[in-house]
Amino acid sequence: MRIVIVIPTFNEAANVAKMVETIASIRPETKNHDLQVLYVDGNSPDGTANLVREKQKQHSWLHLLVETKKEGLGMAYAKGMKHAMEELKADYLMEFDGDFQHPPEKIPEMITQIDKGYDYILGSRYIPGGSIPAEWGIDRKLLSVVGNLVARTCLILPHVHDVTGGFKLSRVKGFMDEFDFSKLLSKSFAYKIHLLFYMIQKGAKVKEVPFAFQARTAGESKIIKNEMQETLRVIFLLQWHNPKIRRFLKFAVVGGTGLTLQTLFFEITSVFTHILTPSVATVIGGEIAIISNFTLNNLWTFKDYQVTGAKIIGKFFQFNLTSLLALVIQFVILRIGEFFARGSAVIIQFFYFGAIFIVLIVNYYIYNKFIWKTKTNAPKS
Numbered sequence: 001m002r003i004v005i006v007i008p009t010f011n012e013a014a015n016v017a018k019m020v021e022t023i024a025s026i027r028p029e030t031k032n033h034d035l036q037v038l039y040v041d042g043n044s045p046d047g048t049a050n051l052v053r054e055k056q057k058q059h060s061w062l063h064l065l066v067e068t069k070k071e072g073l074g075m076a077y078a079k080g081m082k083h084a085m086e087e088l089k090a091d092y093l094m095e096f097d098g099d100f101q102h103p104p105e106k107i108p109e110m111i112t113q114i115d116k117g118y119d120y121i122l123g124s125r126y127i128p129g130g131s132i133p134a135e136w137g138i139d140r141k142l143l144s145v146v147g148n149l150v151a152r153t154c155l156i157l158p159h160v161h162d163v164t165g166g167f168k169l170s171r172v173k174g175f176m177d178e179f180d181f182s183k184l185l186s187k188s189f190a191y192k193i194h195l196l197f198y199m200i201q202k203g204a205k206v207k208e209v210p211f212a213f214q215a216r217t218a219g220e221s222k223i224i225k226n227e228m229q230e231t232l233r234v235i236f237l238l239q240w241h242n243p244k245i246r247r248f249l250k251f252a253v254v255g256g257t258g259l260t261l262q263t264l265f266f267e268i269t270s271v272f273t274h275i276l277t278p279s280v281a282t283v284i285g286g287e288i289a290i291i292s293n294f295t296l297n298n299l300w301t302f303k304d305y306q307v308t309g310a311k312i313i314g315k316f317f318q319f320n321l322t323s324l325l326a327l328v329i330q331f332v333i334l335r336i337g338e339f340f341a342r343g344s345a346v347i348i349q350f351f352y353f354g355a356i357f358i359v360l361i362v363n364y365y366i367y368n369k370f371i372w373k374t375k376t377n378a379p380k381s
Contacts, residue, residue, distance in 0.1 A: 001091040001114055002034040003169070004063075004084035005107070007098040008076035010042040015099050016051040022104045024059060029108040032115070036088055038063040039098070040080035042070035063088065074191025078181040085172055093176055095168045095192070102167040106211045110169050119175060119204035122160070122196075123167030129210030130162070136215065147228050154235045155197055161208060164231065166192050175202055189227050190234040197238050247374075250301040251364055257296060258289030259356060266352065271345055278348055279334045282355075286327045287320075294319045297367060304379035305372040315371060322366045326359040333358070 005023070009016075020037070027035050041049040043066055052064045065083050067076060077095060084090040092114060096102050102123060113121040124130045125144075132144055148164045157163055166189075170176050176199075185194045200206065239245040265285035269276045276284070294316055298307055307315045337351025368374045 002036060002089060003030070003092045003094060003111060003114075004036045004038050004088050004090035005094040005096045006038050006040060006077060006080035006084055007096050008040045008042070008073055008080065009044060009048050009098050010070065011044045011046045011048060012041075012098050013044070013046040013048045013051055016048055017055065019098050019100065019104065020052075020055045020059065020062060023107070026104060026108055027061070030111050033111055034061075035107075035111075036061045036063065036084075036090070038065060038080055038084050038088065040065045040067065040076045040083075042067050042076060072187035073189055074184055075187045077191060078184050081176065082181055085177055091172055093170050093172060095166050095170075097166060101214045103211055103214060106167075106209065110167075110209055113207045113209065114169070114171075116207070117205060118207040119171040120196075120199045120206045121169040122162060122206065122208045123165055123211045124162035124208040125165060125211065125213045126161040127208055127210050131212045133213060133215040143228060147231055150228075151193060151231060151235060154232075154239065155193070157197075157200065160196070160200070160206060163196055164192065165213075167211065168192070168196070170195070170199060171204065175199060175204060178202075185234045185237050186230055188230050190230040193231055193234045194238065247301060248364065251297065251367070252360070254293055254296040254301055255360055255363070258293040261292055262286055262289040271348070278338055278352070279331055282330050282334050282352070283327055286323075286330060290320060290323050293363075297372075302367070302372040302374065305374055305377055306380065307372070319371055322370050323363065325366070326362050329359055329362065330355040 007019075016039075023035075023037055039049075039052045039062075041052065041064065043049070049064060049066050052062065056062045056064065065080060067079060070076075081093050084093055092111075094107070094110070096107075106123060110121050110123065125132050126148060132141060136144075144164070148162060151163045152158065152160065155163065179195070179198055184191055240249070262282075262285035265288055266278070266281045269284075270278045270281035275281075298312075298315075333351055333355035334348075337348050341347035341351070
């Protein structure tokens with residue numbers, strides 16, 4: 001297998017010689033594979049590219065691509081990966097920092113996972129054996145840990161522990177060679193979120209290898225202040241283009257509308273005027289919400305599976321019956337709440353909103369499975 005390590009640089013003159021010689025020393029450990037290195041330099045004013053050219057005279061496996069226009073880390077990787085696939089005929093692509101934050105001695109261990117059949121090998125800071133620099137300030141540590149946790153949660157990737165790292169090895173055939181780099185969602189750091197999500201959605205067999213992320217000792221830091229905002233933007237775009245997630249977001253908006261109607265009825269008739277008991281007010285308000293939810297979901301959320309004509313009456317009746325379980329759940333939880341609250345409006349509302357959260361999940365499952373049958377029906381054109 002030909003493995004091309006893509007290393008974007010900008011003002012890395014202090015690291016080039018040491019990095020090239022370090023990789024030269026580990027190449028014998030990867031003798032079963034053809035290890036190549038491609039520097040992608042952002043036209044560094046400190047002469048980084050010239051130092052790479054000098055080293056090319058000694059090493060035939062060393063390559064250089066100089067950007068005519070510096071557009072960010074994500075674009076540097078995009079240009080480098082395309083060059084590696086088209087010109088260097090790479091079978092695997094490795095994303096790697098040229099500043100020793102990614103330890104070169106871990107490269108052979110990453111490569112051995114190829115022989116075990118893995119398509120996507122991730123250097124991980126957040127599994128046993130992995131770490132982030134102890135000398136980092138608390139703000140940088142929080143940015144790293146919390147940012148990674150947010151990304152894992154929002155992308156629904158519980159089985160991947162490090163989704164924001166940049167030390168990765170990706171199979172080309174059937175994966176990276178089918179990625180449209182013109183649609184890369186970020187020119188900056190968050191490119192890595194897009195590529196990771198793409199690889200996993202493509203069904204890549206994933207392996208995480210622990211490594212200790214190092215603090216920089218030389219060169220120019222790539223950290224930017226708006227890293228978290230850029231990451232969140234890419235996560236939102238990825239999930240918005242996911243039909244299932246987009247449908248759920250629409251469902252949540254519709255549910256919020258129904259919740260507003262139900263809550264207004266509940267607050268007015270139970271909390272403020274005491275015309276109805278909390279449990280009865282919840283059930284009546286729930287039916288009002290059901291009517292609203294069915295109408296809006298049919299017209300918007302499940303538009304591709306929309307029920308029309310005479311079938312609407314039967315489906316609405318079925319909608320009410322299948323939603324009965326959700327109302328029963330609310331009723332039971334509120335009855336329990338009434339017992340513990342003993343007249344306390346705060347406690348009652350705590351139980352009320354807890355019941356709403358549980359019902360949200362139950363309803364979404366019921367609507368997909370029994371009403372619009374999204375798993376068995378084809379979308380209407």
